[in-house]
Structure formats: C-alpha cells, structure tokens
Amino acid sequence: MRSKLEISFISISFIFTSILFLIIGSLFVIPSFEGFVNAFFSDEIQFALRLTLSTSIIAAFGVMIVAIPTAYSLARYNFPFKSAVKSIIDLPMAFPEIVLGIAILMLFGNPLIGSILHSLGINIVFTTTGIIIAQFFVAFPYSVRILYSTFNYVNPRYEFVSRSLGYGELETLKNITLPLAKGGIFASSVVTIARCIGTFGAVLLVGGGTYLKTETLPIAIYYNLSLGSIDNAITAAIILVLISFIAIFVLEKYAYQNIEGAG
Amino acid sequence: MFLEVKNLCVDLGQFHLTGVNLNLEKNDYMVIIGPTGSGKSVLLETIAGFFQPQTGKIFLEGEDITNLNPEKRGISIVYQDYVLFPNMNVFENIAYGLEKKVKDREVIKSRVYDMADRLKIEHLLDRNPETLSGGEKQRTAIARSLIVEPNILLMDEPFSALDVNTHAYLTELIKKAISDYQTTCIHVSHNFNDVWSLAEQVAVMKNGKILQQGIVADVFSKPCHNFVADFVGVHNIFEGEVVGKSKGITDVKVNQNLILHSSDTDTNDDKKVMVAVRPENIIFSNQSFVSSIRNQLKGIVTDIILIGPTVWVEVDVNGTTFKGIITPSSLDILGIKKEKEIYLSFKSVNVKIIDEEQSYSALFSA
Ligand SMILES: Nc1ncnc2c1ncn2[C@@H]1O[C@H](COP(=O)(O)OP(=O)(O)OP(=O)(O)O)[C@@H](O)[C@H]1O
Numbered sequence: 001m002r003s004k005l006e007i008s009f010i011s012i013s014f015i016f017t018s019i020l021f022l023i024i025g026s027l028f029v030i031p032s033f034e035g036f037v038n039a040f041f042s043d044e045i046q047f048a049l050r051l052t053l054s055t056s057i058i059a060a061f062g063v064m065i066v067a068i069p070t071a072y073s074l075a076r077y078n079f080p081f082k083s084a085v086k087s088i089i090d091l092p093m094a095f096p097e098i099v100l101g102i103a104i105l106m107l108f109g110n111p112l113i114g115s116i117l118h119s120l121g122i123n124i125v126f127t128t129t130g131i132i133i134a135q136f137f138v139a140f141p142y143s144v145r146i147l148y149s150t151f152n153y154v155n156p157r158y159e160f161v162s163r164s165l166g167y168g169e170l171e172t173l174k175n176i177t178l179p180l181a182k183g184g185i186f187a188s189s190v191v192t193i194a195r196c197i198g199t200f201g202a203v204l205l206v207g208g209g210t211y212l213k214t215e216t217l218p219i220a221i222y223y224n225l226s227l228g229s230i231d232n233a234i235t236a237a238i239i240l241v242l243i244s245f246i247a248i249f250v251l252e253k254y255a256y257q258n259i260e261g262a263g
Numbered sequence: 264m265f266l267e268v269k270n271l272c273v274d275l276g277q278f279h280l281t282g283v284n285l286n287l288e289k290n291d292y293m294v295i296i297g298p299t300g301s302g303k304s305v306l307l308e309t310i311a312g313f314f315q316p317q318t319g320k321i322f323l324e325g326e327d328i329t330n331l332n333p334e335k336r337g338i339s340i341v342y343q344d345y346v347l348f349p350n351m352n353v354f355e356n357i358a359y360g361l362e363k364k365v366k367d368r369e370v371i372k373s374r375v376y377d378m379a380d381r382l383k384i385e386h387l388l389d390r391n392p393e394t395l396s397g398g399e400k401q402r403t404a405i406a407r408s409l410i411v412e413p414n415i416l417l418m419d420e421p422f423s424a425l426d427v428n429t430h431a432y433l434t435e436l437i438k439k440a441i442s443d444y445q446t447t448c449i450h451v452s453h454n455f456n457d458v459w460s461l462a463e464q465v466a467v468m469k470n471g472k473i474l475q476q477g478i479v480a481d482v483f484s485k486p487c488h489n490f491v492a493d494f495v496g497v498h499n500i501f502e503g504e505v506v507g508k509s510k511g512i513t514d515v516k517v518n519q520n521l522i523l524h525s526s527d528t529d530t531n532d533d534k535k536v537m538v539a540v541r542p543e544n545i546i547f548s549n550q551s552f553v554s555s556i557r558n559q560l561k562g563i564v565t566d567i568i569l570i571g572p573t574v575w576v577e578v579d580v581n582g583t584t585f586k587g588i589i590t591p592s593s594l595d596i597l598g599i600k601k602e603k604e605i606y607l608s609f610k611s612v613n614v615k616i617i618d619e620e621q622s623y624s625a626l627f628s629a
C-alpha cells in the first residue's frame with residue numbers, strides 16, 4: 001500500500017515531466033519535414049551550426065585545460081583565499097549569463113585594454129574570439145563544479161601510495177588520478193560542451209550576433225523568430241535539442257557507470 | 264641508527280604530533296600501538312613524507328630526509344583499506360612500483376611471479392582488485408609495497424580487516440616474506456598478538472606522543488607510564504603513598520598493604536604514586552615462607568579464570584585485587600580454589616613505581 005505522500009509526490013513528478021515532455025515534443029510537430037530540410041540546409045543555419053560547434057569545441061577544450069588544475073587544487077590543496085576563489089567561481093552560475101556578457105564587453109571594450117589587445121592582434125568585441133571567450137566563462141564554473149566533486153571522490157591515498165612507490169607528482173597525476181577521475185572528466189566535458197553550445201545572452205552581447213559572421217544557433221532562433229521565419233527558428237531549436245539528447249545519452253552511458261576510486 | 268625521528272612536531276589544526284622520537288635499526292620490526300585517534304597514521308604518513316613537520320627531523324641512514332619528496336625516500340606504505348589501484352589488475356598493481364625502476368619486462372614479470380608465489384596470490388594475478396577477498400587484497404597491497412625493496416615498509420593496521428584464523432596464517436606468510444626481503448618495518452596495530460608475533464621493537468602512542476619505545480620485553484615488563492602499563496596489560500596497578508625509604512628500598516602503602524619497591528626513585532614521603540606488578544611475577548604459596556623475596560601478602564582467592572593455556576587467579580588482599588598468572592598444574596598442586604586463603608609473593612625489583620604526575624599528564628594531556 002503506497003502512502004498518500006508517496007502517491008502525491010509521484011503524481012507531481014509525473015505531471016510535470018509530462019508537461020516538460022510535451023513542451024519539448026511540440027517543437028518536432030510544428031515544421032513540415034520539407035520546411036525542416038530546407039531550413040537545415042539554408043546558408044544561415046548551416047553557418048550557425050558550424051560556428052556553434054567549432055567555437056563550443058574550442059571553448060570547451062580551453063575550459064577543461066583550465067578547470068582540471070583549478071578543481072584539483074580546490075580539492076587537494078590549502079591556499080590563501082581558497083574560499084574566495086570558490087565563491088568567485090560559483091558566482092556566474094547564480095547570475096544571468098547576459099550579465100556576464102555585458103561584463104566581458106565592458107572589460108574588453110575598455111579603450112585601454114581594448115587597444116592593448118588590438119595592438120597584439122587580438123580582437124574580442126563582435127568577433128568569433130569573443131564568442132569563444134563568452135562561452136568559456138559561462139561554462140567554466142559548471143566544469144569546475146563537476147571536476148571538484150570528482151577529485152574529492154578520488155581517495156588521496158591512491159596518490160600517496162603511488163608516490164611512495166617512487167612516482168613524482170606529475171606521473172602520479174597521469175598514472176593514477178586522471179585515470180581514476182576519467183568518468184568525471186568525461187561527464188564534465190560533455191556538460192561543458194552542452195553549456196557552450198547553449199550560451200545565448202553572453203554570446204549575443206560579446207559576439208554581436210552578426211548575420212553569417214557571429215550568429216550561433218541560439219541567436220539564430222531568436223533572430224528568425226523575430227523576423228517571422230518560423231521554420232528556421234524551429235529547425236535551429238530542434239538541432240539544439242538533438243545535440244542535448246546526444247550529450248545526455250553519452251553522459252548516461254559512459255560517465256556514471258565508472259566513477260572509480262571512490263571512498 | 265637506520266631511522267631516526269627526532270622531536271617531530273606536526274600541526275594539523277585540531278591535532279598535533281608533539282615531540283615524537285623513534286629509533287630503528289636496519290631490519291628491525293617495530294609495532295606501534297595506541298588507542299584510536301592517537302596519531303599513528305599521521306606519524307606513518309609524516310615519515311612517508313605526506314605531512315610536513317613544523318619542527319623536528321627525520322634521518323634515514325644518517326641523511327636528513329625531512330624535506331625530501333615522498334618518492335625520493337624509498338619508504339612505501341600499506342594502508343588498512345589497501346587502496347589497490349582500481350584501474351589496474353593484480354599483476355599491474357604489484358608491478359607498478361617496480362616499473363619505475365626496472366625497464367626489462369621479463370625481469371618485472373619474474374619478480375612479480377616470485378612475490379606472488381611467496382604470498383600465495385599467483386592465481387589471482389589477472390583479477391580485478393575489486394573482486395578480491397580482504398586477505399587477498401592485503402597480500403596484494405603488501406606485495407606491491409615490498410617488491411620495490413623499500414628502505415622502510417610502513418603498514419597501517421594491515422590485519423585489522425581479517426578474521427582470527429586468516430590473521431594467524433597471513434602473519435606467518437608475511438613475516439617470512441618481510442624477513443626474506445630484509446626489510447625494516449613499522450607496523451601500526453591494535454592487536455597485541457601482532458606485537459608478540461612480529462615485533463622486536465614496540466612503541467606506545469597516545470594523544471600525539473610516543474609514551475615509550477623499546478624492545479618488546481622491556482616495554483612490557485617495565486612500563487614507564489600508567490597508561491603504557493594499562494595498555495600493554497599490566498593488570499596490577501595500584502594507587503599508593505610513599506611512607507618511607509631506606510637502603511634503596513621505597514615503602515609504598517596501598518590500602519593497608521605495604522609494598523616494597525627497590526631501586527632509587529626521587530619520590531618523597533607522602534607522595535602519591537602508582538605501583539605496578541606484572542601478573543607473571545606473582546608467586547602463589549599455601550604457607551608463608553622466608554626468602555629473599557621482600558613482598559609477601561595474604562589474601563583470599565576471589566576468582567579463577569582459564570585463559571588459553573594459562574590460569575588467572577584473582578586474590579583479594581585487604582580490599583585490593585591482585586591478579587596472578589600460573590599454569591593449570593600449579594593450580595592443581597596448590598589446590599587453589601575460590602574462597603581459599605593464599606600467600607602472594609613478589610620481589611621488590613618487580614615492583615614498578617610510576618610517578619603519578621607524569622602518568623596522569625600522559626593520560627590526560629593533549
Ligand atoms: N589531514 C588531516 N587534517 C587534520 N586532522 C587530521 C588529518 N588526518 C588526521 N587528522 C586527525 O589526527 C588525529 C589522529 O589521526 P590518526 O588517523 O593518526 O589516528 P590513529 O592513531 O591512526 O587512529 P586509528 O587507530 O583509529 O587509525 C585524528 O583526530 C584525526 O582527525
């Protein structure tokens with residue numbers, strides 16, 4: 001016999017996941033198949049797809065390179081201002097990414113910093129580089145979060161044993177820690193890429209969302225919808241949903257089945 | 264001296280190791296015992312190089328290794344939970360440290376097989392460590408640490424997860440392997456059998472301090488702290504008062520009994536002290552007799568307990584309970600029964616005086 005509480009909680013979870021499913025599913029009902037194919041192969045969507053994937057992969061790669069040492073040091077070492085570092089990293093998760101976007105714009109659009117970077121041949125405002133930077137900072141906190149708990153789960157005694165057997169810190173990281181954390185590293189990469197792909201506000205502000213130049217898929221949805229090109233907008237949305245499905249599928253399949261070295 | 268730990272202090276915030284000294288000769292086997300939370304694991308990890316001491320030094324063969332990286336010390340460690348690398352099979356676990364030193368695959372293979380053969384785990388070499396039993400994991404972990412021929416092998420309660428029979432069997436196996444490899448060992452244990460069956464040296468630890476270190480027989484027969492005496496199983500510890508001193512003999516009054524202690528102590532009259540007598544040093548007799556034995560007390564047998572091949576006899580002497588240990592045949596010959604009157608004798612040299620201040624500070628200080 002199920003209790004009343006049990007029944008009502010289960011009902012709530014059913015009702016709201018059904019509504020969510022309905023919402024997502026409705027996307028696939030709206031365009032005609034022909035409309036979808038035409039939109040998919042249109043210059044705009046093709047460009048946006050390529051731009052989104054390429055910037056996201058580069059940004060995610062950069063995030064992982066920085067997030068692994070960051071998360072590792074938060075999990076293992078004690079250092080001054082450690083809790084401040086933790087809060088600063090968590091901060092962007094709490095405020096809208098568009099705020100992060102305007103902040104990046106202010107910093108790099110600043111005449112002094114902007115001109116220094118310009119003289120170095122780096123242009124950030126309204127460029128692809130800007131998109132990558134916006135994606136980087138939006139996704140970075142999520143990546144650190146996952147990696148931090150992963151490294152916390154890897155018992156430091158594995159590392160001690162490895163070192164007591166003659167391996168230095170770097171070799172131990174390579175032979176023991178990273179292999180034991182591979183599930184979490186993988187999960188974190190998938191989440192990071194997904195986050196980069198989905199970034200809208202920050203990318204719009206920093207990249208400028210210029211047609212066939214800095215227009216990513218989320219921006220394409222917004223533009224096309226406001227211009228009345230429903231097919232293009234929906235198609236861009238469907239592509240994003242499919243990418244998310246793939247990400248979640250991969251995540252479920254590989255990441256959670258082998259988080260090793262726990263305990 | 265092979266390993267010398269000098270006045271080591273480690274600060275972990277809430278916990279401190281204070282003024283730890285240890286001395287070990289090559290091929291010594293030392294067992295460290297002490298209650299939970301006394302800092303045994305922290306001490307091992309400091310010797311291995313995972314904690315930096317605030318003050319103090321560690322010398323290995325005369326060389327100061329206090330600031331040397333763990334991987335440069337040649338000190339390997341076996342943990343209670345064994346921490347076998349889950350990303351490697353048993354063979355790879357054992358071979359791991361060797362691969363750093365030896366590049367020839369054939370040499371590695373033959374050495375791993377040899378080690379596995381000694382520890383009777385050769386049939387497990389391609390198993391995943393998660394599938395091993397506790398005893399198998401333990402032997403794999405010891406093999407992994409021993410195969411690199413470390414300067415010192417540290418073992419943190421390696422037997423605690425095993426049942427009694429396995430424990431006895433593996434003790435022999437591991438003792439043999441360790442002595443064949445001529446390895447100097449420090450072994451942390453809660454179990455006195457480990458001390459008797461393995462150790463040459465014993466150290467007793469409490470609250471981040473080593474209370475006493477020395478040869479097993481010495482520490483057990485001459486505990487220098489109340490706590491050590493209690494912990495290592497000296498059962499007859501009494502509180503008394505110094506009532507007189509003459510010719511190297513101190514008279515201590517315990518309840519109404521006078522107990523004589525030989526050898527000079529700096530105790531004054533009226534001073535409260537603890538006196539201890541080991542149960543095996545108590546001689547039972549049916550009559551009083553005159554001899555060089557200075558302490559003779561009359562009491563009533565209150566309990567007779569068989570423990571393994573020995574008999575523990577508890578005797579009440581004017582409200583103080585003494586415990587003695589004898590053989591079953593002595594029990595028969597003397598006809599010892601409950602309620603029977605009996606004489607206890609023990610030599611004054613076998614009476615240990617423990618200064619109360621020092622023992623109490625050892626008991627309660629952090
Ligand atoms: N990294 C650390 N940081 C702070 N405190 C620690 C750390 N490691 C251990 N301690 C503390 O040091 C004290 C001693 O711990 P330790 O593990 O050495 O005890 P132990 O004698 O090995 O006990 P047991 O017999 O239960 O294993 C404990 O109070 C523990 O909480």
Ligand SMILES: [Mg+2]
Binds near residue numbers: 303
């Ligand atoms: Mg411990």
